[in-house]
Amino acid sequence: MARTWLVTGSSSGFGRAIVEAALKQGDRVIATLRKPSVLDDLVAKTSSEQLLVVKCDVSVASDIKNAFEQGVAKFGGMDIVFNNAGYAIFAEVESTPEDAARKMFDVNFWGASNVSREAVRVFRDVNAKGKGGWLFNVCARYLFAYESEDAFLMTFDSKHALEGLTEGLVQELDPTWNIKVTLLELDLFKTKSQDENLFKFPSIKPYAENAAFQGLRSGYEASVAPGDITKAARRVVEVSYLKDKKDAKIPLHWTMGKFATAQGPAKLRNTVKEMEDFESWSDNLMLNEEYKPLVL
Numbered sequence: 617m618a619r620t621w622l623v624t625g626s627s628s629g630f631g632r633a634i635v636e637a638a639l640k641q642g643d644r645v646i647a648t649l650r651k652p653s654v655l656d657d658l659v660a661k662t663s664s665e666q667l668l669v670v671k672c673d674v675s676v677a678s679d680i681k682n683a684f685e686q687g688v689a690k691f692g693g694m695d696i697v698f699n700n701a702g703y704a705i706f707a708e709v710e711s712t713p714e715d716a717a718r719k720m721f722d723v724n725f726w727g728a729s730n731v732s733r734e735a736v737r738v739f740r741d742v743n744a745k746g747k748g749g750w751l752f753n754v755c756a757r758y759l760f761a762y763e764s765e766d767a768f769l770m771t772f773d774s775k776h777a778l779e780g781l782t783e784g785l786v787q788e789l790d791p792t793w794n795i796k797v798t799l800l801e802l803d804l805f806k807t808k809s810q811d812e813n814l815f816k817f818p819s820i821k822p823y824a825e826n827a828a829f830q831g832l833r834s835g836y837e838a839s840v841a842p843g844d845i846t847k848a849a850r851r852v853v854e855v856s857y858l859k860d861k862k863d864a865k866i867p868l869h870w871t872m873g874k875f876a877t878a879q880g881p882a883k884l885r886n887t888v889k890e891m892e893d894f895e896s897w898s899d900n901l902m903l904n905e906e907y908k909p910l911v912l
Contacts (some may be wrong), residue, residue: 617645617649618642618643618652619638619640619643619696619856620643620644620646620691620695620696621634621643621644621645621694621695621696621697621698622645622646622648622684622687622690622692622694622697622735623638623645623646623647623698623700624647624648624674624683624698624699624700624727624731625648625674625700625701626648626649626655626700627651627879628645628654630780630802630845630849631647631649631698631700632655633813633845633848634698634849634852634853635647635655636658636846637846637849637852637853638847638853639658639662639666639667639852643666643906644666644691645666645668646665646668646683646690646691646694647667647669647670647702648670648683649669649671649672649701650671650673650676650745652669652671653887660719662771668686668690668691670682670687674701674723674727674728674730675719675722675723675726676782677730680727680730680734684734684737684738688738688742693742693743693747694735694738694742694749695743696750696752697731697750698750698754699730699731699752700728700752700754701726701727701730702728702754702774702775702861703723703815703817704720704726704814705717705720705816705817706815706817707816707817707819708819708823710820710822710823711820711823712817714815716815720749720774721774721777723880724774724775724836725777725778728753728778729778729781730753732781732782732785735749735751738793739751739793740793746792746794747794748793748794748795748796748859748862749794749795749796749859750797750798750856750866751795751796751797752800752827752852753778753782753799753800754800755775755779755801755802756798778799779799783868796866797868798860798870799868799870800852800865800870800872801869801872802843802848802873802876803843803873803876804873804875838878842857843873848872855870866870896910897910
């Protein structure tokens with residue numbers, strides 16, 4: 617049976633790949649993006665009964681509401697929301713202008729947050745009772761998997777915020793609503809939009825004079841992402857069928873990419889070790905305990 621997807625950020629990259637993979641599977645898609653004309657080629661070869669393209673800037677809350685309303689009016693409900701819209705800033709924390717960082721948070725965090733709210737509302741209140749749905753919130757690599765990378769820290773800050781919000785949201789969902797949520801934490805996948813959605817700012821003097829930082833910058837610009845985005849999209853569509861499989865294990869964190877999955881355990885071990893190493897710093901802080909200075 618055909619399902620209905622809503623995909624944000626569908627103009628290029630992972631969003632576009634998901635749209636194409638879902639359509640190929642015979643599913644219906646509500647493709648949202650800031651410039652609908654970008655998908656004219658898909659519209660030309662796809663039935664309007666299968667594809668609805670909606671103008672949506674996720675930094676504008678009313679655009680998000682409108683996209684969901686149009687999708688419901690067209691297809692009656694939604695099975696999967698692929699919350700993907702976002703972009704990256706390539707600069708150190710000190711080198712990133714505050715206004716640029718705030719604009720990015722409006723998209724990467726607040727936009728994704730508002731899409732999440734609408735997804736839950738539709739899954740619970742519009743779909744048949746108990747049918748639910750599956751929300752995929754797309755995060756960047758280095759979050760759950762391993763350490764954040766210098767020169768992308770503001771981008772990862774916005775994704776860390778989305779990660780925290782999503783983990784909290786999951787705790788609030790009544791199991792009877794049958795809503796599944798997965799944080800899709802991506803490794804590097806090659807896309808045509810890899811540089812189009814990347815905003816670069818020059819390093820301020822202390823970093824510009826630091827060979828290690830400049831080596832990282834030039835290393836990124838010369839690197840080639842090893843992942844195949846088309847295959848990744850096919851895998852997401854394939855996995856999405858688990859939603860209605862009895863007793864299926866559905867992860868909150870799906871770390872996608874061999875490099876990320878190989879490095880992930882090291883970060884987790886380091887975090888646990890640090891907690892254990894400094895556990896004594898929490899001694900004698902309870903109301904019923906006598907305070908004793910640490911031996912440092």
